[in-house]
Amino acid sequence: MERDAATTDWTTYYTRGQGRPARDLVIHGAAAAPAPGHAVDLGCGDGAETAWLLANGWRVTAVDRTPEAMPLVHANAATALGEDPGARLTTVVADLAQARVPEADLVLASASLPFVPEHEFESMWLRIRAAVADGGVLAVNLFGVNDSWAHPETGIANMTFHDRAAVEALFEGLEIVELTEVEHDGPSGAGPKHWHRFDVIARG
Numbered sequence: 001m002e003r004d005a006a007t008t009d010w011t012t013y014y015t016r017g018q019g020r021p022a023r024d025l026v027i028h029g030a031a032a033a034p035a036p037g038h039a040v041d042l043g044c045g046d047g048a049e050t051a052w053l054l055a056n057g058w059r060v061t062a063v064d065r066t067p068e069a070m071p072l073v074h075a076n077a078a079t080a081l082g083e084d085p086g087a088r089l090t091t092v093v094a095d096l097a098q099a100r101v102p103e104a105d106l107v108l109a110s111a112s113l114p115f116v117p118e119h120e121f122e123s124m125w126l127r128i129r130a131a132v133a134d135g136g137v138l139a140v141n142l143f144g145v146n147d148s149w150a151h152p153e154t155g156i157a158n159m160t161f162h163d164r165a166a167v168e169a170l171f172e173g174l175e176i177v178e179l180t181e182v183e184h185d186g187p188s189g190a191g192p193k194h195w196h197r198f199d200v201i202a203r204g
């Protein structure tokens with residue numbers, strides 16, 4: 001394995017995604033919540049999802065380990081709102097493996113949790129589950145075991161992958177609103193690969 005999730009530089013990824021629309025995960029996740037309230041965007045990256053949430057009436061705490069993400073999060077939020085988001089947006093530079101996750105009506109993690117290593121995943125997951133308010137929504141992507149990045153020859157070190165049974169176990173006690181398993185060959189920032197992903201929206 002040549003790449004390591006712990007040392008990946010995400011800035012090129014942000015540049016390539018400039019102007020991208022918010023992902024379906026946040027749109028469907030917000031639709032599953034009773035009303036806009038407080039959302040946490042874990043591994044927010046450039047903040048396209050945070051901007052969408054702010055424009056749709058949510059307050060957002062956006063968390064990412066990459067400091068370079070935060071000016072983009074603020075700029076995308078200001079563009080979406082036509083003004084500075086002020087106190088409705090809090091940005092936190094932190095590693096999800098240790099970060100405090102504040103209670104939220106929507107806990108969103110779009111393409112971020114798989115980049116936390118296996119030995120830190122479980123404790124992070126307990127903090128994420130505990131943060132979902134009563135009746136709140138958890139909307140996350142997880143990567144499957146058939147993903148190219150899970151395999152020694154084509155993989156990235158220090159990532160976490162799940163099979164379907166393990167994914168279902170993570171959501172025990174929550175009401176599953178959507179659970180989609182996707183497998184396809186396609187491009188990535190690191191070249192063509194096989195994608196295996198779970199998109200899960202669940203209600204507490």
Ligand SMILES: C[S@@+](CC[C@H](N)C(=O)[O-])C[C@H]1O[C@@H](n2cnc3c(N)ncnc32)[C@H](O)[C@@H]1O
Nearest residue numbers: 010043044045064065066095096110111112115
């Ligand atoms: C593939 S990008 C996804 C960004 C955005 N959520 C999206 O959907 O495009 C992964 C993001 O997770 C962040 N990330 C990866 N590992 C992390 C960790 N351990 N703690 C906090 N953020 C992390 C990266 O800095 C990057 O912004």
